[in-house]
Amino acid sequence: IDTAMTLNAMHPDIIVIRHQDSGACNLLSQKVNCAVLNAGDGRREHPTQALLDALTIITRKNKIEGLKIAICGDILHSRVARSNILMLSLLGANINLVAPKTLLPRNIDNFKVNIYNDMRDGIKDVDVIMMLRLQNERMLSSYIPSAREYFRYYGLDEEKLSIAKNDAIVMHPGPMNRGVEIDTSVADNVQSVIKDQVEMGVAARMAILEILSMR
Numbered sequence: 001i002d003t004a005m006t007l008n009a010m011h012p013d014i015i016v017i018r019h020q021d022s023g024a025c026n027l028l029s030q031k032v033n034c035a036v037l038n039a040g041d042g043r044r045e046h047p048t049q050a051l052l053d054a055l056t057i058i059t060r061k062n063k064i065e066g067l068k069i070a071i072c073g074d075i076l077h078s079r080v081a082r083s084n085i086l087m088l089s090l091l092g093a094n095i096n097l098v099a100p101k102t103l104l105p106r107n108i109d110n111f112k113v114n115i116y117n118d119m120r121d122g123i124k125d126v127d128v129i130m131m132l133r134l135q136n137e138r139m140l141s142s143y144i145p146s147a148r149e150y151f152r153y154y155g156l157d158e159e160k161l162s163i164a165k166n167d168a169i170v171m172h173p174g175p176m177n178r179g180v181e182i183d184t185s186v187a188d189n190v191q192s193v194i195k196d197q198v199e200m201g202v203a204a205r206m207a208i209l210e211i212l213s214m215r
């Protein structure tokens with residue numbers, strides 16, 4: 001209550017909040033008098049990342065509807081995955097989630113997505129491969145045998161990438177664990193749009209702040 005009182009006393013137009021607890025943003029928005037922008041709350045949501053990812057895909061592919069998009073890796077701890085599942089399915093993409101069973105949420109059946117435990121099946125003929133960071137800071141116990149083993153089965157290297165469409169684009173929200181979920185040669189190759197994502201992030205967030213400040 002004191003935090004909200006202090007924040008309100010500053011009369012901000014917008015509060016941008018990134019918080020380790022899922023739901024922190026919703027709670028704050030009920031207590032303050034201004035717009036609240038969620039910059040990532042725990043493992044729940046990361047809406048601006050989903051918007052900049054959608055913008056990146058549209059820039060490269062001219063559309064989202066009908067695209068096959070594989071989201072691969074640590075889905076369980078990823079707010080990026082959750083926001084992208086919501087956004088990209090809303091925009092008409094077909095979504096494959098690719099992860100070992102230990103890194104999939106229990107309620108995964110509630111999402112309208114295809115689930116794959118084998119990466120080769122999950123990325124076959126897709127237009128977009130979105131890799132996720134192994135979120136070690138959110139892991140309370142061991143979810144994978146070793147980083148080396150994980151890379152072997154779930155790391156995106158040139159050989160696995162060749163299973164996707166020839167013109168598939170590779171995405172990653174950063175920061176990347178090179179050699180764990182993504183091979184350096186793939187992270188930096190011509191199919192990678194990871195730098196574009198960073199650039200689109202500036203544009204998307206500028207637009208969001210402008211829209212919110214006009215309210």
Ligand code: ASP
Pocket residue numbers: 040046079080132133135173174175
């Ligand atoms: N930067 C993204 C986030 O804040 C992704 C990550 O940290 O892996 O969730």
